[in-house]
Amino acid sequence: MAEPKVLVIVLAGGEGKRMLPLTQDRAKPAVPFGGSYRIIDFALSNFANSQYLKIVVLTQYKSHSLDRHISQTWRFSSLLGNYVTPVPAQMRRGPHWFAGSADAIYQNLNLIGDETPDVVCVFGADHIYRMDVSQMVDQHLASGAGVTVAAIPVGYEEAKSFGVIEADDAGKIIAFHEKSPNPPTMAGDPARCLASMGNYVFNTKTLVDIVTPAGQDDAHTDLGGHIIPALTAAGVAHVYDFSTNVVPGQDAREKGYWRDVGTIDAYWDAHIDLTATDPMLNLYDTHWPVWTYQPQLPPAKFVHNADDRRGMAIESLVSGGCIVSGSTVRESVLFSNVLVRSYSVIEQAVVLPDVQINRHCRLKKVVIDRRCTIPEGLVIGEDADIVELGQIVAGLRPGRAGPDDITIADLTGTGVQDTAIATLGIAAASELAQFFDPFRADIRSIF
DSSP states (O other), X not given: OOOOOEEEEEEEOOOOGGGTTTTSSSOGGGSEETTTEETHHHHHHHHHHTTOOEEEEEEOTTOHHHHHHHHHHXXXXXXXXXXXXXXXXXXXXXXXXXXSHHHHHHTTHHHHHHXXXXXXXXXXXXXXXXXXXXXXXXXXXXXXXXXXXXXEEEEHHHHTTSEEEEEOTTSBEEEEEETOSSOOOBTTBTTEEEEEEEEEEEEHHHHHHHHSOSSTTOOOOOIIIIIHHHHHHTTOEEEEEGGGOOOTTOOTTTTTOEEEOOSHHHHHHHHHHHTSSSOSXXXXXXXXXXXXXXXXXXXXXXXXXXXXXXXXXXXXXXXXXXXEESOEEESOEEOTTOEEOTTOXXXXXXXXXXXXXXXXXXXXXXXXXXXXXXXXXXEESOSHHHHSOOEEEEOOOTTSOSGGGOEEEEOTTSSOOSOEEEBOBOSOHHHHXXXXXXXXXXXXXXX
């Protein structure tokens, strides 16, 4: 049997509001992850390793850094017609943005028409996992389904944020509940639900027909909210159990590993998981690598060896270009070009690229955005009252005017509980004193 002709559509146009302020100036799939990567690299690496090499990435909001990353990194040989190309919202169907994930596909049906594939893989760009997609495509073709939905068991409370699947013993979906407040649990497992991963394999005709409106009142704009329920009702939707997927070099602990890093807490948790001696997600597996752009940087450097001034990192990931000068880093992830000056202690921190942490800082359970300068003596996360994070300071990023740009956003009740976020592009500690003192009472929950 000939190999099917497969086109990949990666949906990367979401706003990522739950990850603010990390998504204030970038699309969620472009947010750095794991010390060296961007979130989108995991989805694209899965397709590259699966040998599906015709990929379009649909973008929309704040897409510049994402477009640049794809253009710099994801270059396949054009000799055989392979490509990864970002496709911005082109308004081909009228002067409006994408109304949803299904509308994004409808507005780009020309991409499908140009390739004439047998199968279209429609995957999200904002989850962390490793997957051999060819196994899902094989099951899809063998079942004769119109669409196959990848799914994974999740806890009951977590399932309220996902589409939840009910399927029969043959894998046919009999009901699909999109973000239900009372999702049905799995048979024999009242604590978990079978959640959609937002990854779909479609027969081309099925996809084109279902996203094309039949009339003005027939607007299927969202895959999870409209398309999958409609195809379930038509009896052509099947489920793929992601926990059965086998990736070369993967051990039993990693099978079924999948993380939605759509909130700051989830983003921080996923990073701290990587610092374990034997993490569930193995970034060092050369059989199924995660590909990305690697800048030309010198090796990480650790200097000074006095008892009170020793540069070291323990149970941490430290990327190229970093210098840890007479400070201690524990259970943390340092992205490239991070400078930690002497007498500081950094614990359970996620520090994005090009950050400078000055002397005598003590930072615990923090996410520090790119190009921030942390002033000398700053302490975050040690006081019990601080860990109960109710506010977040944002602003003062490079290129902004100064004190008037500071904003204090109340996050009480949003689910952000124990991770402080620094988005402070401050040149010197003296500047901090000048304009933070008037706000001291308002920001004491962080500082």
